[in-house]
Amino acid sequence: MKTDVFIGGGGIGGLTLALKLARRGFDVVLAERMAVRSPTYKGELLQPKSMQIFDGLDVYDAICDRSNEIKVLDMLELSSTLKVKDQSFMDYSVLPGKYNAAYMIHHEELKTIIRKSACEYDNFHYLKGTACKGYTENTAILQKGAEKFEVEAKFFFGAEGRSSVTRKAMEIEVKQTTYNHHFLTVTFPRAENFTDGKIISTYNRFLGLFPLPDNQVRSVYLIPPGDYKTLKEKPISHFHKLYTDLAPAVDGYVQRLADWKKIQLMIPVMYHAESYVKGNKAIIGDAAHAVHPMAGEGMNMAIQDADVLGELAADMLAEEKTDTANLAWYEKVRYRRADHVIQLSHLAALAYSFPYRPVSYLRQRTFERMEEDPILHFKQMLNVSGLGLWKENVRDRFIQGGFMPVRAKELTEGTKELKYYKPEDDYPWKVEGLI
Ligand SMILES: Cc1cc2nc3c(=O)[nH]c(=O)nc-3n(C[C@H](O)[C@H](O)[C@H](O)COP(=O)(O)OP(=O)(O)OC[C@H]3O[C@@H](n4cnc5c(N)ncnc54)[C@H](O)[C@@H]3O)c2cc1C
Known part of the structure; x- marks a missing residue:
């Protein structure tokens, strides 16, 4: 052939x-x-x-x-009594143009x-x-x-x-490189109006919920390495409770998982x-x-x-x-x-890798600042989107850490688009020539 x-x-x-x-x-x-x-x-x-x-x-x-469009990722930080302490958003609509959403x-x-x-x-x-x-x-x-x-x-x-x-x-x-945590991952039914992504954390727990089409939701739940085997020996109701504790919105839905068979281990x-x-x-x-x-x-x-x-x-x-x-x-x-x-991705992983209250406080503060500062928010969404690259600088880090005030000025669509990759960035040989 x-x-x-x-x-x-x-x-x-x-x-x-x-x-x-x-x-x-x-x-x-x-x-x-x-x-x-x-x-x-x-x-x-x-x-x-x-x-x-x-x-x-x-x-x-x-x-x-065949997808569920996701405009917003809702980031919830809960207290140890599981009350919402802080809520921030990663909003794809800060990206100008046609491609301003993610799809599951x-x-x-x-x-x-x-x-x-x-x-x-x-x-x-x-x-x-x-x-x-x-x-x-x-x-x-x-x-x-x-x-x-x-x-x-x-x-x-x-x-x-x-x-x-x-x-x-x-x-x-x-x-x-391996991490100090693994994930349980599984897809199960969701309410029809649950269409935005959710990341829910406490100082020592993490649950990601990403709605799929057909009223289903893909989930990832952080566990210590080695816990998968012992967890699987427990009744499935234990798994349901891990989820409903953090996300009341899945109550009545996650219970449709009747046994551990579909719940897989994901090792990052x-x-x-x-x-x-x-x-x-x-x-x-x-x-x-x-x-x-x-x-x-x-x-x-x-x-x-x-x-x-x-x-x-x-x-x-x-x-x-x-x-x-x-x-x-x-x-x-x-x-x-x-x-x-x-x-x-590594930094995002580290933000959830250490089960200590000061880490949770820092994470919450960083997300709040990112949402409040239009330049930080745009940089974050741009870099995640893959449409362009605009690295964070020292000033951004100071703002994120709370050592400098957030900027109030919004970026214009034109300024934002300047940061997008152009065809000559994606395919530079078309300009510079092949040998
Ligand atoms: C178990 C697992 C879970 C993941 N979960 C997530 C997640 O939840 N979220 C996320 O963002 N990313 C996740 N990822 C990462 C994401 O799915 C991958 O980055 C993505 O699928 C990479 O695509 P790929 O085409 O490079 O490789 P793959 O999707 O791995 O595809 C490789 C293909 O090559 C085939 N293949 C392998 N060897 C041979 C061979 N010798 N000859 C012929 N065919 C071969 C395989 O059967 C497979 O179909 C996960 C990855 C894995 C492995």
């Missing part, structure tokens, strides 16, 4: 990359080792930049139709939308139940059941997630490969980096990697400039952005 581009892994990253390339008319072979839908929970929150990318791929409407969608359903769209192109070949086992110099070695075969390609892109075969073939090691990790490209190979998404799920960024990073690498590879093929040195553009654009998001 011979193709232009081989992609290992049919998760969100691999499928988005395939759709981009297929639409540009290039031959793509994608091997996905799973033959059926994955039963594990994965990322489900789409940030504004991902929606902008999906708009460009003509799947925006299909995704909106069932992970497997998003994959189906992208895969179906890619399958409309005859030049896309989806090999399900087929694992990538490794590489020779110009072929990927694949296995389906007992059958082994090879695919010859110009480029080989690894989108196989955390245990990437392509990353191993590129001899790139990753050093994993962080790593960043030292490079994304080697010769005719590149890695994207979780193969290249993993972030703590607190900021809801993992899947979005995979989509954004796919967008840049897909555009680059398509331009290289279209201009017949297939010198692999050009692949460095992908790393040049994405590495710094990904690094910032990894740090952002």
